[in-house]
Amino acid sequence: MFARLVYESFRRQTRRKLLAAIAITLGVGVATAMLAVATGIGDKISRELRTYGANILITPQDDTLDLQIGGVDLKPPSDGAYLNESDLPKIKGMFWRNNIVGFSPMLPVNVNAGSQQITLLGTYFAKSLTFGKEQFTTGVTKTHPWWKVQGAWPNDDSNDVLLGEKLATSLYKHPGQQIEINGTSRSISGVLSTGGAEDNQIVAPLHIAQAITGKPGAVRRIYVSAVTKPEDAFARRDPRSLNPADYDRWYCSPYAASIAFQLQEAIPHSHAEQIRQVAQNEGVVLSRIEGLMLLITLAALFASALAVSAAMAAAILERRVEVGLMKALGARKASVAALFFAESALLAVIGGLLGFAGGALLAHQIGQSIFASQITIQPVLLPIILGIAVLVTFAGSAVAIRRAVNLDPALTLRGEA
């Protein structure tokens, strides 16, 4: 009998049910989409922040002091220590390898070109490397995304070079022409603009710089761009002072400091450190945006809950006559309330499922159009969202149901209440 009442109510009052169902669907949809965006935004913004370039710098462990002014390296090549190029692919073998967006080795040398002393910077552009079975590309195109080339990037195995923008202007050189470097003629594949010291330098594939220094396999420093988690109090603790359980937790969190620590383990005789300008500020910006999205998600949940409650209240109060009739026929308050709650629950589940699907689609759209990448919804969210939907629907209906069952049947049937 109870089931039939619910069934008939849905069959005969499709229009009224439809309004409430639309409200629930929309509310749940917005809540789902916002939850998905809020949980995914940290990762998305973190990847956007990689525009700032490398956040970890690896240098040789026993290096002498850097002599760098305004991005120009003044250290003689005979001075200081070097890292070994053949250790580089090991970066992709470490625990947080999937968080490494890219890395670029750097080897600056002084050369004679066009009758003047110029710095030539050897690096990877988009070098293809293999570690185990995994193949990946890395280089300045990944770690220094603000570098722009007019012409073409040189191939990493070629003998072509890039000329800094200002150097090209002062030497009257264009892409496609030749330049004499230490007596050897190289072709210029493009003109590089960075807004920094490289505008006055020659940037070449790493092997050219190594050949000029006479140190095959040598690298001065490595810039690593990694997706990290904002630093908190725990991240700043010294790993040596942690107990084993805390140490594991620290080691397995993608903090800039713990990734740097693992890089240092991966590359022999190295010293890896977070570049504080990038790493520290990234954390601040990230936590601000995450906090903002969290508060906005709360606002969205609140607005959805209100919309659902309002729709349910309106739908129930419309049915006062029905309640009066049921009560006049001898139904107890409890059974009338049970009927309404059952209907609400059914509506909440249907609306919740539809809303979840719609919200997932919406989140996907937001991810595609704003971040050009996927925002995935955890399936774990479904039962949680459904639970919240049922709860909110109940809460929204409760007041209206209470008022409806407390009305005098005689008055409602005469249309006076």
Next chain:
Amino acid sequence: MSVAMRRANAPHTSMFLRMLVRAANLRRGRVITALIAIMVAAAVATAMLNLYVDVQAKLRKEFRNYGANIVVAGKDGQALPADALATVRSILGARGLAVPFAYVIAQDKNGRSVVVAGTDFTQVAALDRWWSVTSWPQQPNDALLGTRALSAITPESQPFDLIFHDRTIHVNPAGILHTGATEDSRIYISLSDFTNWTGVAPIVIEVAASGNSNEISSVMRELTKALPDAEVRPIRQVMEGEANVLGKTRSTLYVASALIILTASLCVLATLIGWVFDRRADFAVMKALGASEPTIAAFFATEVAILGAVGAILGFAVGIAVASWIGRVNFHAPVTPRFVIFPAVFAGSIAVALIAAVVPITLLRRVQPAIILRGE
């Protein structure tokens, strides 16, 4: 004067007014429910719009923690003109910070080379906030040592000599600097000590200009014009990163605001439709007593419009409070109230309220008053 006479002489509109007031007074409970719905919706809309407008400025301030976004340097490695710093500061005014840097390569007494920089410590502390410094130098001849410079030159933090072109300066290590980049290999001393010792003028002024990209480019244009001998260039890394993240955040916030305002309007719509439907008996009585349909429609429309207006005003106040609370919690600075959004919220509330009234009224118009009054 009798009541009847007073009423007869009163202007015709007063009946309309009295009906409005009475209707609100008699069903106080439902009026308050509807008003709360509108108020909450208006508050949420106000808070979202206010945040949307203000969040950019807030985030830009956070991005200034990345330090300088413009570099002023001498052309082709030349020193800057002596008055360059004063010129830059007068152009900037309160729009940003300008910090001079001078560099030389000096030797310690063992002949080890080290980069020594002269700068303005109070300004650097404000510009490069990521510098982790144990204590900033206060006295003359105090130096700030990068961690690597410290361990290479004076591991026990003893005072030491620096030699540049046969001129010697005796400095005390006052603090340790850690940045994770090239600064760790340098020694920083105050600019006055530096010029007294070396006679070398600053070669770079790092500028952190605040504001949006248009304001920053106008600062750059002014600097280029005022300093024809210097080269003014943006730090692309910082500018592009900022534009990128701000743009994405703005779009996300835009979508979120639209969705939230939509749901809030839906809530108002549902409540008001229920409210007007509830009053179908009033509608029928009026119609039975001979009121014309436009009069009845005007009556209901005025009623919901007033609700919308009152709700919008209350909601605006609450929304401003919520926005400033979010500002304090998340950005540690209050969000400035933007009164320009008030007309939008006000008009929006009334529009939603009127839409909510139109649906039930058009439905009721088709029904005979007798049927409604019989309770069917």
